[in-house]
Each structure stands twice: as structure tokens, then as C-alpha cells.
Amino acid sequence: MSAKDFRFLEVSRQTPRTVPVPVRVLGYSEISGDFAASEAATQSERCIDCGNPYCEHACPVHNYIPNWLKLVQDGRLFEAATLMHETNPLPEICGRVCPQDRLCEGACTLEQTAFGAVTIGSVEKWVTDEAIRQGWRPDLSLVRESGRRVAIVGAGPAGLSCADRLRRAGIAADVYDRYHEIGGLLTFGIPPFKLDKAVMRTRREVLEGMGVRFRLGIEIGRDLDFAELVDGYDAVFVGTGAYTYVDGRLDGRDLNGVHDALPFLIANVHRLLRDEVPSATYDMRGKHVVVLGGGDTGMDCNRTAIRLGAASVTCVYRRDEANMPGSRREVGYSREEGVQFLFHKQPVALLGEDGRLNAVRVVDTELVAGADGRMRPQNIPGSESDLPADVVIQAFGFQPSPPDWCQVHGVALDPSGKILVGGAGQLPFQTSHPRIFAGGDNVRGADLVVRAVHDGREAAGSIARMLADTPVAQPVAAVA
Template structure:
């Protein structure tokens, strides 16, 4: 009788891949976690309880078949595990690295709830797909039959690329337009290499290009090409631009030299990592080296900024957040990594204004948590008389992102947007009221997770294919 390969959580403890020492990882932008060895991946996968109602799968936005590919990994069936993972997730090696598993699949693992420590789902997912790349199992897409319909996708981020992948598998002709010189969106220029090394993104871009996806880069809609021309050139258009406009802070001193948006700071750092010539880094305006850095915000972007500042050689890095640790929106795993690397968190602290020009400090007001607000979270309240000045040479604003005014920028008044500027689109299909126009990802949801953008892109592509199939059937009658 075959030995039971699963349910070993009782006598096998949770074990993450080895994490590099903080003093070593502060010196470079390489990923901080090592790869699992084959035996360790099998061992950790075997801890899955194969429960009848897999909450890990339920709480994954893509509803990945997690118990199935964990079992396949435990049994050494890695190619099948990869194919199972790829069936629902366009970029499993990326989600394995940057998804907040502690809030999604792993945070809802049944054995975690029973006190045995969650299955390390993200690390196994990363291992499966990295192994697939190493063994040549990841191939360019070859559709069974080419179709005449074409789709234009505006934005080469995770939502746009996921849609491109799904559409090409169905034989649809796809052109992706993006304002940057490399595809990948925030995966390329927003997320630092220590969380997502850039060759991981570039090889997916190459695979899509080899699959027949046409990329038109350095192409800003409304400047280099009109939205009307894109609509005229394709049977359908998907808007997948994301949200890039930084939220403003109304306070004395806003606009002084040395007060910079988070995305500008991260983009420059990532461009430098590619080896690009970046004047804003060279002249020091977007370079933390030798500076006292203060980052304002408590989300994952703020964590990216503080950890990037450490690696650039800041003399000190502090993070101000107006609530406490338990109420911050960012990943707790990222907070722990940042603290290990030397970041100091000033909880219950909010900016009141800024001193100096160039900047010399942040006027900080201390807070306490009061009654819950409309969202159910405790609202921060100012503690009178507890203000102080936090010295700073560089202050990075990581307060979130808003949508750009697309109807104006693109001269498309019929594009429906809501009061926040995000595009109004049908749930799941992404269809808008503008004929032949769809929208996915953050430009619909507001700033959200990569995994949600992937889901939106795949769902939208499926809806477009159904629309094409319906039109073809009507034409044939």
C-alpha cells in the first residue's frame, strides 16, 4: 500500500525558505529568501491537510487549486503541479513572491487556525514555477487557431498582461500600449528587486512577445497616439492603466525640495537597478544615500520605500503611520523584514507640516485611536500638545494613489468614471458603457493587489472572447 504523502502537519513543523541575514541583504537589491530545495518543497507541501473545504483556495482571488498542486509537489509531480498552477494564475512565480499570503491563502489555512502553523503556500508556488522555467516547461503560447479579431490593451501591468496571455491562448491578435520603455507596470518599476527580481518579470514579457503579443512601448495615450485611434484599430480595447497619481497632503510646507512622491522614488531606484542613466538619482534628488529619511504611510508601498532607502545607504530611516501596528494596511511580514533591516516605526504619528526648503524636518503630531470610523477601523485622534519635529533630509510620501483624469487626458468624454476618477465597469466582465471598451485592475478598483489585477484581466479576456464568439455565431446565421 502506498505511503500517505499528506497530512504531515502534526509531526512536521512549518519551515520557510532560509532568509538572508539583515546585514547582508541591506547591501543589495537581491531577493531576501532563498529557494526551496526539492526535498524541502515536498516536505512543506506534505503538511497540507487536504481539507474538504479549502479556505486557502476560497480566499485566493484567483481561486487557485492550492491543495491539488501541493499534493502533486509532495508526490514529486512538479510539471503537473506547474500546469495546475498556471491554469488559474497567469504569473504564479510573481504571486508566489509578492502576494500578501499572510492576509490571503496562508492567513486562512485550516491548520494555521488549529495552531500548527500555516503551509508555506507562497514559497512552494514560487518553487514550482521557477523549477518550470529551469526545466523548459514554460513555452511560448501557440493557439490552436488564429482569429481575425484584435484587442488593444492600454497598460502593460499585471491586469493588461494577464488579459494578453488569455487572449493569445484563444488566438486573438493583441497589441499592448504602454508609456514606459519596459513592460510590466508596477511589477517592473514600482516593486523593488528585493521582493521581485526584475529578470522574473522580463522573462514573462519575453514569453508574451514570443507568443505573438505586440508591444508598443514609450507610447503615451493622448500624446503619442490618440485613444480614438486605438479604438478604431481594434475590435475591443481594455484599459489597464492602473492608478499612478499620488494622493496629495494639504499641509504647510508641501512643495518644498526634498518632499517626493513614493512612485517617483521607487521608479528611479528600479531604473538604476536596470543600469539606466538616471539624472534624478545621480544628482541626489531621488537618492537616499547619506540622508535622514522619513517615509509617511503604512501600506506596502511605504514598506518598499523604507527598505529601498536602507539599501541606498540612508543614515536613518523612519516610518510615520497615524494608526498602530495592528491597524496598518501593509503586510506584517514586510514590517518585520523592515525592522530587521534597521527601519524605525513611529506608530500613531501623523505629519502636520514640513520645515525648511530644502526640507529639514517633519512637524509630527501624536495620535491616539478613538471610536471606529465608517470603515469600522478606529479613527485616529490628535493628542494636543504632543507635537514634535522629526529631522529629515528626504521625506517620501506613500499615502496611496488616485486615478488620472482619463476622459480629459484622452479626449474621451464618453468614458464613464465615478467621483474618484476610476473607470465604471461591469463586475467580472469589465465592460464599460463606451462601445467596445473594457477596464480592469486598479483603474477600476482603485489601488489594490497584483493578484486582483490578474483576476480582472483574465475575467475580462474571457468575456471578450465570449462576445467575439457570439458575434461570429450571429454572422454565420
């Protein structure tokens, strides 16, 4: 071993500096700064290249993490960016929004010691941002066009990932989306302080440079019949996400002041993009806000309410902190920005007067091990209490809401509405219709961005395999 293999003894774990709390809560800019090139290289040198890269195994797209960390150490920026894109079509996005503490960094060998994990996510973000800024672009010079065409429904992470991989295989990709910007919930659901929308615009430029064609502001089933895609393309990929929010079915959910997380977040991003003041519906100034739910969406709601001027924000979660599904980093940011957490509390009703919310009734819980080993909350009788609230935001999660045209075209669903893929005799991510593929949250239910990226990537591989074995149909109708 060389001295470099023990750099972690000399160099402590360091993440880029964040904007001070009193400044960050005044606006919506990304709060995390960037490494300088020397800092990225020094942090990359902390990797011990342990020979059994647990970080790589824990990453849903199985990034070649030790390999590109070595390239960063050696100052080979463009090669590092190229290697990142071999496994992840959206590395600058995953570097920002992935819960690395539960994935790659959580599995880092150094994380199991007092030295702390390599700052993988921050390096990933820096490499992609800096390489693109310096002019790096995917090299498609050796790609041979196949003459095949695929329609992609949904410009979220699964759809964008699929489009990237199809173009690398020489397959034309047209991406349809009802919004006028790409990204899906990356753009309209994730707040700008986590993911600046300029990042999505840059990724759009990169993809368009690869030959991806975006057809935005078009809702399939309303503006264009899905049958036209099935008839006009060699294959279709459906990446429509999960937009149906889980209804906690709490008494009082129709009171004024009760909101669901996704409409709240989407409305705020829309008004930021239009540079408008908050609407009366989502006016939080001087109000006591209670967020119900402990996932990353709940953390987004916490931090958005703070920026909207709430007098207080309290996050209620039915388990303990160790069992929260949200990123530890996002929980920490919420705390720094003034959010209070109440654990072991289960909401049971929303209370109000004259049609207006004024409290949340909660009951204490205790954790009991379930059959699957996960600790499950059990209500403690007689422990009810009322928590004053002017506003409640319900962040209980999301479910797929498959469009009607799925079943019309023979795409099988499970009872919860998830699209069924990869069954017996099918390629991975192939639906019951042989030329329709699907992936992301409409297959998994609400899940991580990086898993949607994985699905789009793998679905593109399946589409390419199917088309390679399928004669070109004559003629193929064109969709304008």
C-alpha cells in the same frame, strides 16, 4: 486518513532562507532564496487537504491550491505549473509580491493552530521558476485562431493577465505601453529586492512565445491616437493603473527634501536599470529619512532608503501595527534592516528653514471605531511634537489618473476618476463603451497586484464572450 495527512505534526513550517541582513542591504538582489525540490515537496505535504479550502477562497484569483500542492508532493512539476496557470497568468510574480499572510496563508486551516500555515507563496514561486527553467511553456496546441484582434493599453499586471487569457482563446493581443519594458509598476515601482527584473523579462519571453505582441515605448494619446485602437481592433482593454499619488496637503510639502513615493521608487529602478549612481535629488547618504505611510509602498521606500545609505529611516503611521495595510512580511523585513516604526502618529506639517526640510510635526492619535467597524485615528489635542528629518517620503497611496481619451470615447468615470465597469446590461469589466473594457487599479483604485491579475483575466473572458456573439466587422482597419 493516511499518515501523510498528519505530516504537519512532523514537519515544521519552513520558508526559504533569506540573505543575511548585513549582506542584503548592500545591494538590490532578491533577498529570499529558493526551495530545493525535496523541500518544496516536504512543505507541500504539510497541507491537510481540509476539504473546505479556505486558502482557495481567500485567494483573489481562487487558485486551486490544495490540488497543486498535491502535484508538487508527487513530483509532477509541469502539471503543477499548468494548473497554477489555469487561474493565475502570473504565479511567479504573485508568489513574490502577494501578502500571503493576509490572503491564502492567513486563511490556511493550520494557521489557526500552533503549527503555522503551509508556505503557499514560496511553493508557488518555486514551481513557476523551476518549471520555466526546465522548459515548461503554456500549451496552446489546441487553440484555434479566431481572427479577432484586441489592443491592450498598459503592460502592467492587468494588461499582461488579459493578454495571456486572450491568446488562450485564440484572440490576437497587441499590448501598448509607454515604457520600454513590460510590467508597469511591477518593473518600475516594485524594488528589485522584492521582484528581480529578470523575472519580468522571462515572463515577456513566455507571453511572446504565446503570440502576444508588445508595442513598447508608445504612449497612447501622444504617439498614437486612442481612436486608432478603437477603429483598428475588435475591442480594447485599458489597464493604465493608478499613478496619481495622494497629496497629504501638508504645509511645507514644497520644501527641498520632500519626495513622493512613486517618483522616488521609479527613479531608483530606472537608474538601477541604467547602472547609474543615485542622483543628487535622491541622495540619502548620511541623512535621516522619515517615511509617511504604512502600506507596502511605504515599506518599499523604507528598504530602498536603507540601501541608499540613509543614517536612519523612521516609518510614521497614524494607526497601530495591527491596523497597518502593509504585508507583515515586508514590515518584518523593514525592521530587520534597521527601520524604526512610530505608531499612533499623524503628520500635520513639514518644517524647514531657508527652503530646506528639517523636521516633521506630528500629533499623537488614538483609535476610535468608525461606522464600518474599522478603527480610525483621532488626533489628541496638545500632543504635538517635532521629529527631526532631512528627507521625507510621502507614501499615502495612489489614485487613478484616467487619460483624457477615456471620456472623449464615452467611457464613464466616477467622481474620483475610477473607470466604471460592469453596470446594468454590461459584461463584467465592460465600460460604457461596448468595445472598451478596463480593469485593475484604474477601476479599483490602488490595490493588490493579484486583484489586477484577476481583473485582466476576467475582462479577457468578457471580451471573448462579446466577440463570440458579434459578427466580424468588414473591413477592420489595421494598426501597423
